[in-house]
Amino acid sequence: MSDTNPQAVRDATVGNREGLHARPVMQFVDLASKFRSQIRVTNVSGRAETVDGKSAMQMMLLEATQGSIVRIEACGEDAQVAVDALADLVTSGFKNGSSHSPSPPSVGS
């Protein structure tokens, strides 16, 4: 995956209080998995490791907390749509664009 050039990129600031925890991660992964493009995510504010946006485990390892900037890159036919949708999800604080109910996010137990 790393040898392909991204066709769409966008940075997004994590908007919700508890950052990328269990539920937000799953919202992100579920949404990312709906696209055909490969999705890569980097925590620009963190250790700058790039992970697969469709991987529940790797996304959790991003260590993205409130205020972290994550770079979302996509490669594939629906790259632009994917990046936009995912970036919106992150900046909105995981309040929209997901298959989950819009109830306020809470920290996974």
Place this chain on the structure above:
Amino acid sequence: MDILRGISVAPGVAIGEVVVLEAEDVRIPYRTVAKDQIPEELTRLKEAFDASIREVQEQAEWLREHLGRDAANVFEWHVGVLKDDHLRESIEEKIQQEGAAAAYAASTVMRNYQRRFLQMSDPLLVERIRDVQDIERRLLRNILGASAEDLAHLSKPTILVSHDLTPTQTAHLAETKVIGVALDAGAATSHTAILLRSWGRPGVIGLKDVATRISGGDTMIIDGTNQLVIVDPNPSTLKEYRTRERAYVRFSGELNEFQHLPAVTRDEHRVTLLSNIEFPHEAAIGVAKGGEGIGLYRTEFLFLRPEGAPSEDEQYEAYCEAIDGAGNQPVTIRTFDLGADKYTQQRSYEQERNPMLGLRSIRYSLQNLDMFKVQLRAVLRASGHGKVRVMFPLINSLMEFRQAKMTVHDAMEDLEEEGVRVDSDIEIGMMLETPAAAIQVKEFCREVGFISIGTNDLIQYLLAVDRGNERVSRFYTASHPAVLRVLRDVIRACTQAGIDCSLCGEMAGRPLYTLVLLGLGLRQLSMAPANIPEVKKLIRLVTMGQAQRIARRALSFETDRQVTNYLRDETRKVLPEDPI
């Protein structure tokens, strides 16, 4: 060399190489598989992933319904992780490239992730390590679910070390080359312990952390007689134990000479020693060990199989097998003692908060009358085949006994109408195992055919100690003065009423209590077949007068420790060469 202390389930010495049955918190030892087994390991991994996903989804579903969506969130992430292709691929890679066993590969990969979470600065994220551990355990459990089966393929005598064993796993030990068992978990009267005892080989349980202290291939000594295990013994210890091993074999050999002599005291008082069995084939073992019939057939073990509830015909066949195995001697069939730690809890999603005080034993049967009737029909049909008695577990009130007895008569009428031959005079008895039943023993004596005192439960209810909880199980003791006094009163009431009374708890098989029980007036003891020869030897060496004097003295003490010490001294006086 490390010496660990636990609780003994069976006496004797076993020395051998260890196999660790991997369980939840245990580090999985490095194990590789042959090249041609790699596809099998990959399938095993895939099935474990599928099963784990199903489990978590069910769990999340249940949480969502009962506790709302927030509670279920974290399990949605678990599902996400279990469906994560990267995770699965890296485990598969380990199996394919290194030939690692699926469990080892999964454990290594999951533990690498755990380390990553440990290094995080956000404390909330560090907490996720628990989730990763949880996922790892679930996966391992599903991978290793079949590993008890692997025990069947051991090529040489081996010592089994595990965190815990399920009753099912324990029940199959006899078919393996396992010669001794050491477990972290357990208390002396858990059902796993009961099964281990009937298996008869040396075992020590309640060792807390033995499974993490040892890895496969190490040498271990199990000293069931002194309730300890020795990990990685030094040469002199090993030599000493080889000698003890031979001495123990000699002692058991001597005991066997007593097997077929009657259990009579020196002053000609006759005692009947009976067998407790879990499986019908054990009836014959009981006879071989010198038992005079089956005092307790724990029929609920018919449920310990993947197919679940046994049919009427299957039960009938099992009961007939026990009758045939027991020769012409009577078989006392106890109706299903389900609930508490046996069977029902695993099947219900909403576990009881306090199963020992919950829907168990006769309560469960009376609430599942269809199942109960099927069992009673099978028992009654078997009564046409040979001498059978039937008794109900955990009778706590006269109403329960009457209802259960009436159900027997209903089933009997049905069978008679169908023209099936049954013993219409079948003796119907009860197990006395609650304080309430002990207090009302005189009333019960007017209605029951016989009483069998189940001390395992009686002690636990009397002393308010969960015998399966290793944190308090040391408070669980038959030597408690209150236990002895209740036994005295119950036995006395039965004797006065002329009611046949026996005792079938673990206590009956422990030589430590043989003399006091005789002295209290018991003339029938039912125990694991393996214990019969030694108890018989003890009985043949004393007079009833001696036993009565010992019982009187034992009743005069104020603490369990005094009682235990006194009984130990008295037993040693009679049987000094006894290594127990």
